[in-house]
Each structure stands twice: as structure tokens, then as C-alpha cells.
Amino acid sequence: MKTLALIGVGKWGRNIVSTLEAIADAKLKYLCARNVxxxxxxxxxxxxxxxxxxxxxxxxxxxxxxxxxPSTHAxxxxxxxxxxxxVFVEKPMVLNVAEAEKLRTLVKQSGxxxxxxxxxxxxxxxRYVKKEIEKGFFGKILLVxxxxxxxxxxxxxxxxxxxGPHPLSVSQYLFDPxxxxxxxxKRQRDSVSIKVRFENAPTLEIIASRFGQTKTRxxxxxxxxxxxxxxxxxxxxxxxxxxxxxxxxPKIKVKEPLRNEMEHCLHCIQTGNTPLTNxxxxxxxxxxLDTISKKLR
Numbered sequence: 001m002k003t004l005a006l007i008g009v010g011k012w013g014r015n016i017v018s019t020l021e022a023i024a025d026a027k028l029k030y031l032c033a034r035n036v037x038x039x040x041x042x043x044x045x046x047x048x049x050x051x052x053x054x055x056x057x058x059x060x061x062x063x064x065x066x067x068x069x070p071s072t073h074a075x076x077x078x079x080x081x082x083x084x085x086x087v088f089v090e091k092p093m094v095l096n097v098a099e100a101e102k103l104r105t106l107v108k109q110s111g112x113x114x115x116x117x118x119x120x121x122x123x124x125x126x127r128y129v130k131k132e133i134e135k136g137f138f139g140k141i142l143l144v145x146x147x148x149x150x151x152x153x154x155x156x157x158x159x160x161x162x163x164g165p166h167p168l169s170v171s172q173y174l175f176d177p178x179x180x181x182x183x184x185x186k187r188q189r190d191s192v193s194i195k196v197r198f199e200n201a202p203t204l205e206i207i208a209s210r211f212g213q214t215k216t217r218x219x220x221x222x223x224x225x226x227x228x229x230x231x232x233x234x235x236x237x238x239x240x241x242x243x244x245x246x247x248x249x250p251k252i253k254v255k256e257p258l259r260n261e262m263e264h265c266l267h268c269i270q271t272g273n274t275p276l277t278n279x280x281x282x283x284x285x286x287x288x289l290d291t292i293s294k295k296l297r
Contacts, residue, residue: 002062002269005030007052007076009038011152012090013067017042019258025266030055052076056083063113063269066090071156074099077114081106086113088265091165092289093282095157100286107279113268115275116282118169120219122260125239128252129221129228130174138223144171145205145220149212158189161289163208168288170219172281177201180288183295196292 006016009031020026031046032055033039039048055061056079063086066076074094077087081103093116094100107114120126132138146167154162171177177198185194191209198204217232226243237249268275 001025001027002266003030003058003060004028004063004065005032005055005058005061006065006067007032007055008067008090009033009041010035010067014038014041015258016065016067016262019256019262022259023262023266025270026262030058030061053079056080061085063088065265069154069156070095070161074103077103078106081110081112081114084110084112086269088115088117089282090117091119091169091282091285092157092161093279093286095161097283097286097290100283104279104283113272113275114279115265115268116277116279116285117261118165118173118277118281118285119257119261120166120170121173121277122264123230123257124252124254124260125230126170126173126219128239128250129230132228133174133221133223137226138221138228139225141175141202141221141223143203143205143220143222144174145218145222146170146207147216147218147220148206148208149216150214151208151210153190153210158187158192159208159210160187160192160206160293164192164206164289164292165285167204167206167219168285169277169281171198171201171204172284172288174221175201180291183292185296187293187296194292194296196288 004027006013006028020028029047031039031042031048032052034050036050064080066073066089070092073089077089080087094103148163151163177200179199181197181199183194183196193207196204215233219230221228226241229240231238240247240249
């Protein structure tokens with residue numbers, strides 16, 4: 001088992017801790033957070049620290065996981081890669097293309113595993129939809145719509161930078177678009193409603209807001225023959241398929257997406273394999289975010 005460290009134990013960092021605790025092959029040893037109160041939750045089970053630089057001195061450290069605010073990702077990831085230590089970083093990878101380019105160059109030079117946490121790509125329902133698209137079950141895909149409402153505010157990124165990577169990563173995973181033609185709509189700090197058109201992929205509609213009557217996490221894939229609706233707020237039957245006026249719920253063996261993601265990350269660290277969501281994938285999503293932002297100005 002490889003020794004791991006986690007930097008950042010806020011809401012999502014705590015989810016990572018509990019997920020790794022349930023994986024037999026995971027050896028999370030170090031926890032790092034500026035907020036020492038968040039570290040106190042874990043008693044004496046882990047070696048804890050408030051300065052992540054201390055981790056660079058740990059001889060047994062095999063990989064580091066970063067779940068800190070996005071504006072800190074590049075600055076934290078860089079020295080670990082320079083020390084030859086594999087890195088997992090939560091989305092968004094970084095906040096601009098310049099940072100993404102520097103990080104991509106460094107990853108290539110280091111030859112080490114680098115993975116970005118685009119969790120929807122490890123959702124078994126999304127994987128099912130991808131297989132059915134490839135079989136032609138849905139026919140030609142006309143539209144992908146993402147709805148993300150009632151979301152917590154983050155200090156260093158607006159709602160588009162926070163929620164936008166989810167549908168963009170799904171679109172990239174399902175259709176591998178090469179060229180973005182246009183982006184139209186409205187973008188404010190706390191809300192966004194846009195349509196993105198690609199040359200060789202379906203139109204992507206993104207609706208996101210900090211506000212809303214109920215929490216909404218929904219992705220709808222509309223095809224000529226059938227439609228898939230993934231509602232992540234449902235406890236069961238999260239994926240609905242609509243065809244010929246009828247709705248059915250496919251029987252899919254599912255695990256928690258974060259569990260799938262962490263298992264994939266650990267496998268890549270152990271084997272040196274390239275992650276599904278590697279630095280090139282993260283760079284492409286950063287490019288899409290940047291291009292869309294410029295077109296909406």
C-alpha cells in the first residue's frame with residue numbers, strides 16, 4: 001500500500017477521508033489543513049499538520065491529494081511534482097489556461113501520475129449512458145442539458161467556474177468535441193445560463209445558480225430516439241430513460257462515484273497508468289472554461 005496525504009479537509013475533503021477509510025488498499029496517513037479545528041475531528045488516527053510544506057519532507061509519502069480552494073491548486077501541486085510525487089487535485093484543476101499550461105508541462109517533465117477529480121466521469125450511470133450512446137440506442141444526440149441549483153458559494157470562483165466543469169467534463173467524456181463554435185447566454189457571479197455549441201458534438205446547455213427552491217443536480221441527454229435523465233438528488237432510480245412515451249429505470253450496479261474515482265486514482269498510483277482524467281483532460285476543460293468566458297464578455 002502506498003502512503004497518502006490529503007491537503008484540505010473541508011466539506012469535500014472530509015468526503016475523501018471517509019471514502020478512503022472504506023478502501024482496504026488505501027493508506028491515508030497525513031492530513032493537512034490551515035484550520036486546525038477541522039483536523040481535531042480525526043483524533044490521533046492521522047498525523048496532522050497545518051503547513052503542507054512539511055509533507056515534502058516525508059520520506060514515505062507516495063502521493064498527495066489536494067482538496068483546497070481552486071486558486072491554491074497550482075501553487076500546491078507544483079512542488080510535489082517537482083519532487084517526483086504523484087498528485088490528485090479536485091476540480092477545477094486551476095483557474096486559467098496559463099496555470100494549466102505550466103502544470104501540464106511540469107507533469108510531462110516529471111512523468112508522474114496526475115489526476116483531476118471530475119467525479120461525474122466515475123458515475124456508473126454516466127458510464128451506462130455512454131455505452132448506450134455508442135450502441136446507437138438514443139440515436140443522434142441533439143442536446144445535453146445540465147441543471148445545478150442551490151449551491152454553496154466559494155470565495156475564489158464564481159458559479160460557472162465551480163459548476164461548469166461538471167457538464168463540460170461529461171460532454172468531453174461522451175463526445176470528445178474538438179472545436180467550440182459559440183457560447184451565448186448570461187453569466188453572473190451567482191448564476192449562469194448559457195448554450196455552448198461545438199463543431200462535432202451536441203449543443204450543451206448549462207444552467208447553474210447559488211439559489212433555488214430545491215437542490216438540483218440533473219443532466220439530461222436528449223436524442224432522436226430516446227432521452228436519459230440523471231437526477232443525482234434521488235436516492236434510488238437516479239437514471240431514467242424515456243422512450244416511445246414510456247419511462248423505465250435501467251438496472252445498473254452502482255457504487256458511489258467518489259469511491260470509483262478514488263479506486264481509479266489508487267490503481268494509477270500503484271501501476272503508473274495514465275488516469276482517465278489526466279492533465280491533458282484537465283487542460284482541455286480549463287480551455288473550454290476560458291473560451292466560454294471570453295465569448296460571454
